[in-house]
Amino acid sequence: MKFGTSGLRGLVQDLQGAPAALYTTAFARHLLATGQIKSGDPFLIAHDFRDSSPDIAATCTGALQRLGFHVVDCGALPTPALALYGQERHCASLMITGSHIPADRNGIKFYRPDGEIDKADEAAILSTAEALRAGAPIDASPGTADERGEQEAARLFLARNKALLPAGALKGMRIGVYQHSTVARDLFVDILTHFGAQALPLGRSDVFLPVDTEAVSAGTIALLKEWAREFQLQAIVSADGDGDRPLVADETGEPVRGDLLGLVAADFLKARVAVTPVTSNSGLEDCGLLRIRRTQVGSPFVIAGMQAAVAEGIGGVIGFEANGGTLTASEFVIDGTRISPLPTRDSFLPVLAILRETAERKGPMSALIRTYALPVALSDRVENMPVATSAALMAHLRGSQEALATFLAPVGEVGRVSDIDGLRVRLKDGRIIHFRPSGNAPEMRCYVEAREEAKAEALLAAGLELIRAFALAHPE
Template structure:
């Protein structure tokens, strides 16, 4: 099947006024408006400086096709997705998620609240490339309005999806770092509604992400980790720029890898016979958990929209990625940082044990991640990899996954940046590091 050229793993992204221009934004806005041919389209943005510029460009372009635009505020991507789902209308999110502040992007949301699939991306790109835009007559041009209810209904839906009364009775101590992003209000407010004692870091909108880099990696969360090391909190929480992801710090100040938090939440959410969906990049720990619980695990290509579609098709209860992006099917089929946060509070309340103790029951695999700047065509790289390691078992679901005696390595091109991502896992940390070093060196030497 033809692959989208503008839409990456999660929408269109680029640097404003360089590879992501207002001309491109307006063209895509017209294409989205033409494709959906909807009476109403919701639009939202995260806190980035260029958000207004792109939101107004996309909105005016979509209005030229006859669509009425409803601006629902500065809120997390899953907040817009929930609004779209509840109202049965498509949406457009202006965000570059975890990318640095100099980036921005455009995501299209279907009327069921899911991110559009690849087939839809291709159709929108064809409308854009061929300029097959719908042009509304002067008296049918769309109008622009504002709806302030999106944040409230989103927050209420999160609280209603967990055992909120039990959480309220627990009085958990929580430290949260929203990183100046879209969750600066919603997540601390949800925690307060759940009767948690909350200490917030960087919970103010700042389009430059002045306090820390947007991606919630250990090296970017030193302030939160320091707070957690005081021993006064049950859990530490951090989001990325658009809050579709959530990572955790345990009560001792240790960063919890996304694959382990995913496995922990899945373990305490699923029952026998349930279906779980995850990409081939996820840890084998998840497979072990599913086997233990009598659940079925389905593996897909990397990308939240792909996981979400597979969950819908297979009626899965939960799914997600190793980067802190968890999809809870009983709420909505998209990555949701606040829902992930609430699920963690739910299991801490249910088990009444420290999170570090709960993690002892998760199979202990070590995963090492790295990246290499891509300077060649991916098809050529893929061919060289398969020739070099032809004697090893491989899987081609997404990129190339190579299996060694005591672990595996996934090599795949990023859908959002011009890099090759390398994931290596083994039950032995030194082997995971060794595998990652070997394949990274091979790529660097091409």
């Protein structure tokens, strides 16, 4: 088990039972020791639709009850809805989810009463877990929650989203909802219908499907294009497993980049500053819509960047990632309604923002996308690549300028290099290629940018092939 870009992740077999109780106990004891909660307080738990999630949630429930907490079961609920409910009730919470990674993996996202944990909290949880592991065996017997909270949490989240747009804002739009196994699937239908759209549920699955909104698979794209054509849709919306990363496709079924969704949301809210990782599109700074601050990949880094901007007295602060997850650190006012900050990934805000902008322009979504004139940015990953192999590749590329130049010789000549998170190389012809090990799974990710789609596609294919070649030459 390890902390990745958001939460603790690992194989199900390494989390079920005693490990789940261990990390839950460590988190609760950390909050108790720092005075953020006290025994007897309510503690929220929700989960995604993975087969393993309810059992892990029950184990976490038992661990919390043995510490004296009043556990509230929020059921299968989007992570941003749980975070908002915890924020409203000012209590800590756990989300049992592996997000977009395969079903043989799972994880826990941790929330303090004031919001998502940071890197210092992660270190404290790991340290406390190590101390607990050295003592008596942890009790992993499951518990049953003292209260149900899913209806109230969903109601609160829907109320927040209903305040974003005027009544009937999406009237006349025909929108597909790719439901698969995301916990956001029914809430998307509810909110789109509320705004007057015709929402068509598509692809609902009783089996967990690991839909990655940042590196959309060829099979998923083929489905989206088929549905867009068959049902004459103006857009298709969806999210990852725990509903904090959006997936939007235009009227042709072509997925919209997550960082563009974040930019549209920032424009919609009239934000002044956006905090986003280095993997987001390099053209964001050239748009002139707002100031951009760059961070490492992961919501804790984005949140820290937003908090720094707020501490400087800046208003209108938003954050977003290349996966589309959008966070707010400031209060925004929309048509006289105050929208409180929600500094955790949210898929609903960017979805509603781009649908609203599309409806107002009375044209296809693809035309709206073209107005932002961002470079073509693509990403994908090599799956099932051992962590040790990924580390060896990064060490090789960082070893010397000559090693990096030789590795990239098949695709171009090295220009500027950034090592903020992974290795990001601007080639001398202006194209960008970025290699970064995943923080959540045994995968190596590759991000590319170019001015033309064909050049971006060719660069991405070449980058992935370079990764595979290295892996074959350096087996474990």
